Amino acid sequence: MPDSQKLEKAFQLFDEANSKDPNTEVFKGKSYPKEVLYGLRMTETLNSFMPNASEALRLTARCQHICRWEIPRDRYEMNRAGYLKWRQELKKFHAEKASEILKTIGYETQIIEQVVFLLMKKQLKKSEETQTLEDVICLVFLKYYFEPFAEKHDEGKIIAILQKTWRKMSEKGHGAALKLPFSEKSQALIKKALEG
Template sequence: MSTSDKLQLAFERFDALNQADPNTEVFEGKSYPKEVLYAQRMTKQLNSFAPKASEALKLTARCQHICRWEIPRDSYDMNREGYLRWRQALKKFHSEKAASVLSEVGYSEEIISKVSFLLEKKQLKKNEETQTLEDVICLVFLEHYFEPFAAKHPEEKTIDILQKTWRKMSDKGHKSALALYLSNDALNLISKAISA
């Protein structure tokens, strides 16, 4: 099986698992399982931001939230400690789910280990591919999820989230973020956050 065939098959397997997401999102008049749409947005953003991305990074972007609904946020205490424990559990869960699919598709242990490494966000700011993944995650958040988030929260919390997001990004990520097509309200909040 060629590399491109294997990659496409893995994408199809990831998307098939995410089709079971009970949460939906309407985009451009069509309803999608939430994590299917998120995965497609991740792939699209990676292709734009890093068109020469490795196969491992392409796989990771596609499965970054695989079956996320199976471990809901409220299954952990609704405080900072609970949030961090939830995030750690998700990283391990996504890594195991992805490894199972990649093994079935016929990927090598080397690729599977690399995808796990990236899913667990190891060496952020030190490893180029981990940083690229984080930039893409942040760009997808800013482009598609930030404005609905801002509408539900006070400005102070929104700016705090933006500052945390900004700190995780590279200079290249910052430039791409400022080039996104966003509303004036969103751009004003970003401006406040990065100038504070």
Template sequence: MGTSEKLMEAFKRFDEANAEDPNKEVFEGREYPKELLYAQRMTHILNAFEPEASEALQLTVRCQHICRWEIPRESYEMNRVGYLKWRQELKKFHAQKAGAILKEVGYDDGTVERVQFLLLKKQLKKDEDTQTLEDVICLVFLMYYYDPFIHKHNDDKVISITQKTWKKMSPKGHKAALGLSFSNRGLELVTKAISE
């Protein structure tokens, strides 16, 4: 199986797993399993942001939230400590789940380990692929999930989250983010957050 065939087979398996998501999201009049739609958006943004992305990064981007619903946020304490613990457990869960699929598809140990390294978000700001992954995650949030988010939270919380998001991004990510189409309210809050 050639590289591109393996990549497509891995995407297919990741998508089949994410298609089991019982949570749904309606986009442009059509209902999707939430994590399947998220994974496809991640690939779409990566292709625009970093068209020459390594194969390991392409794989990571597609499976970054794989089967996320299996570990619900509510299964941890609803405070900062619980949130951080949930996020850490999710990273390990995604790495294990993705690794098993990649081995079934026929990827070598080096590729599997690289994808797992990226899923664990190791060496942010130091590793180029980890940083690109983080930029893509932030861009997907800002493009598709920011407006719904600002309607659910007060301005102070939105500004704080926007600032934390901005800090994780590279200058290239900042430039791409400023080129996104925000609602008037979204643009106002982003502008306020990054100017403070």
């Protein structure tokens, strides 16, 4: 199977796995399983942010949240330690799920290992690909999820989240984030967060 066909097959299987998500989100009048929509947004953002991304990075972007609903946040203590444990378990879970799918398509070990490396967020700030993935995750959050999130939380928490998100990003990521079409209210919050 040529590489382009393998990539399309992987995307199809990732989306099929995510289509079982019981959570839905309506976007532009159409209802999607939440994680299918997230995967599509990750692919679209990566294609725009880094059009020449490697195959491993393109695969990772699409399966970043694969079957995430199977490990709910409320299974862990609702504190920082519980949150961090949940995030670590998710990374391992996503890596295992993605590996299984990629093996069935016949991907070589080297690419599967790189996808696992990226899903585990190894060497953030040192690995260019891990950093690019993190930039794309942050850009997707800022473009699609930040404003609904901001409506539900107080200003102090929103500013802290923005500052934390900003710290994770590269200069290239910052440049792309500042071009996003934010509302006036969000622009004011971002300005406040960056000056703080």
